[in-house]
Every structure is written in C-alpha cells, then in structure tokens.
Amino acid sequence: MGFSEILYEKDGPVLTISLNRPEQLNAWTRVMEREVHEAMTEATKDDSVRAIILTGAGRGFCAGADMNLLGGLQDEAEKAKSRIQTVMPVNNSIPGGLQLSRDYGMRYTYFPTVPKPILGAINGPCAGLGMVMALYCDMRFASDSAVFTTAFSRRGLIAEHGISWMLPALVGHANALDLLMSARKVRADEAKEMGLVGRIIETEKFMDECRAYAEELATMVSPRSMRVMKAQVYTALHQNLESAILTANSEMPGSFESDDFREGVAHFVEKRAPAFSGT
Structure with missing residues (x-):
C-alpha cells in the first residue's frame, strides 16, 4: 500500500505501523489520521496479520497535533467546529471488525474494533493527541526514554476525544485529574506505577522486545x-x-x-x- 505519513511493514504475522514524520516528532495531521485508519482496515482484512504494533519513527511516538493544524483551528472557530465534526465519519469503526457499541465507532475510538491485538510501542515523547491514540491501544509498552503529557490544559484546550473516560479507566480518578489538569510531563517509571503502561524496556532493546511479544501473540x-x-x-x-x-x-x-x-x-x-x- 502507498502511504506518505506512516510506514506499513509486515514481518511474518506481525505488522508494524509507524507514524512517519520523525523531524516533527510524528506530529499528527489529517493525512496521518486517514492513513492510520486505512492501515488498520487493511490489517483487519489480512488474515496473515495476527498482531499489530503501533509506534513512531525516529526518537518519538507522537508529539500531538501538528501546530499548523491547531493554528488553523484557532483562526476560524466556527469552521473549526464543523471540521472537528466532519473530518472523519461518525461511524469510524473498522469495516469487518468487531461489532461493539457506538462508543468504539467515534473519530479516534475505533482501535478496539480491530479484531487483533494492538500494542502501543511508546518509544519517546507521547503528548496530546498522541496520548489519546496510545490509550486506545490494547496494551502499551514504553522505552525508558518515553515521556508522557496530556498537554491539553497548557494549550487552553479540554480533555479531548474520550480521554476523560479512558484515562481514569486505566490510572484511576485522582491520577487522571492530575495528568489532565497539570499536563505535567511523566516519565516511563511513573507511567508504569500508575498503570498507564505495562512494561518499561531499555531503549536499545525496545523494538526487539516489542516485536518478540507481538510474535508470541501471533504464533502461540x-x-x-x-x-x-x-x-x-x-x-x-x-x-x-x-x-x-x-x-x-x-x-x-x-x-x-x-x-x-x-x-x-x-x-x-x-x-x-x-x-x-x-x-
């Protein structure tokens, strides 16, 4: 498949989808949004794919929404309101995927409808919208250089795209309010202590161990x-x-x-x- 802002790499039964704007720390764009959905749709149709890794190219996972996109939204508030509602269809669940409630068919909530395990391999900075996407993965492993921040409150924004529901489900009410209200940076060890990630792996071994885990899911x-x-x-x-x-x-x-x-x-x-x- 031809993609411009992600990489789609199959290695036997394991598929790795990499956000691929490394110079911008893989800041999220509408093109990337569309391509990730297309990649998850293709992975769902491909019976040879049995496990999926979502990660970022270069030294980061995803730094959040591209600032050019945020700037455009600020310039035209009313048009922005319309764009937020119409960029992706209301039912964004994966065709041929799991039949779940409408909660999992929203703009960014569709990862649970992919009928295969999705491992979020958080290899570096993970912020804002990048954090939202990480939360909808089935499990998250972090490199020891990973850093997390919700970011929204420091941009004058709110808890977007269901993070106000998903984050407390993972880390508890008080931790979620701390992370959302302060938008402070959290390193991998604290993220694991909260339950935000399941495993911390040395950066040098990170992708090898993520692939080994995905391979085990895919074959055993x-x-x-x-x-x-x-x-x-x-x-x-x-x-x-x-x-x-x-x-x-x-x-x-x-x-x-x-x-x-x-x-x-x-x-x-x-x-x-x-x-x-x-x-």
Missing part, C-alpha cells in the same frame, strides 16, 4: 480466542458483572466447537508448537 495464541476476548473486555467496560458472565456463557459453546480449541488441546498433548487457524 489462538487468534479466535484473542478476537473474542478483546470484544468481551471492551464490552464489559459498559456491563455489570452479571452481564459479563452471561456474555462469557454465550461464547463458551462456540469455543468448545472451534478448530482452535481442538488445536489448543492437540499441541499441548503432543508437546509441539501450535498451528492455530483462527477458526
């Missing part, structure tokens, strides 16, 4: 199990316990009847590597 785990579990977890965020249990009960017969269940038992008994089909 049932794609069907991951697909169903991902839908369960994001649905459960809006359910009570009883509803989550009933959802699990409804999914169990299909798992017992699946090819992946048969392969899961067979490879364990035969002490060999699995060969899951995803069905």
Whole structure:
C-alpha cells in the first residue's frame, strides 16, 4: 500500500505501523489520521496479520497535533467546529471488525474494533493527541526514554476525544485529574506505577522486545480466542458483572466447537508448537 505519513511493514504475522514524520516528532495531521485508519482496515482484512504494533519513527511516538493544524483551528472557530465534526465519519469503526457499541465507532475510538491485538510501542515523547491514540491501544509498552503529557490544559484546550473516560479507566480518578489538569510531563517509571503502561524496556532493546511479544501473540495464541476476548473486555467496560458472565456463557459453546480449541488441546498433548487457524 502507498502511504506518505506512516510506514506499513509486515514481518511474518506481525505488522508494524509507524507514524512517519520523525523531524516533527510524528506530529499528527489529517493525512496521518486517514492513513492510520486505512492501515488498520487493511490489517483487519489480512488474515496473515495476527498482531499489530503501533509506534513512531525516529526518537518519538507522537508529539500531538501538528501546530499548523491547531493554528488553523484557532483562526476560524466556527469552521473549526464543523471540521472537528466532519473530518472523519461518525461511524469510524473498522469495516469487518468487531461489532461493539457506538462508543468504539467515534473519530479516534475505533482501535478496539480491530479484531487483533494492538500494542502501543511508546518509544519517546507521547503528548496530546498522541496520548489519546496510545490509550486506545490494547496494551502499551514504553522505552525508558518515553515521556508522557496530556498537554491539553497548557494549550487552553479540554480533555479531548474520550480521554476523560479512558484515562481514569486505566490510572484511576485522582491520577487522571492530575495528568489532565497539570499536563505535567511523566516519565516511563511513573507511567508504569500508575498503570498507564505495562512494561518499561531499555531503549536499545525496545523494538526487539516489542516485536518478540507481538510474535508470541501471533504464533502461540489462538487468534479466535484473542478476537473474542478483546470484544468481551471492551464490552464489559459498559456491563455489570452479571452481564459479563452471561456474555462469557454465550461464547463458551462456540469455543468448545472451534478448530482452535481442538488445536489448543492437540499441541499441548503432543508437546509441539501450535498451528492455530483462527477458526
């Protein structure tokens, strides 16, 4: 596929999508927005892709919205209001992806509808809109040089694109208010302590270890199990316990009847590597 502001690189069953404006610390543009959505759509259709890494080219993940874009929004407030609502369609969920609630079909909230695990590999500065995109990844690993900031309050902005919901879900109410109101910079060790990231990795080993983890997901785990579990977890965020249990009960017969269940038992008994089909 031809992209101008991202890289789309397949290595066996692992796809790496890299935001690719390194001189601008991968500042977010409308072109990048469209291309990331197109890349996630292509990855969803491609059965050979079983795990996705989202990262940034160069020394940063994403420095937030490109300042030229912000400047344009400030110049024409009324037109900006219209642009914010119409740049991407209201239903932005991935075609052929998981059937989740409308919460996951908004402009930036669609990563959960991708039926494959998305690892956010935060390799450096992660700010503003870049932080929003990182939060919608299924899990986040940080290099020891990563720095996080919500940034919005220091630009006179508000908690945008659902970060006011997603951030407290990950780090708790008080930590979320701290990060949003102060917009202070948080290094990787504090981010991990809060629960914002799951793992810190030395910069020199960072991408190798991220790829190793993604490779393990892609080769050792049932794609069907991951697909169903991902839908369960994001649905459960809006359910009570009883509803989550009933959802699990409804999914169990299909798992017992699946090819992946048969392969899961067979490879364990035969002490060999699995060969899951995803069905």
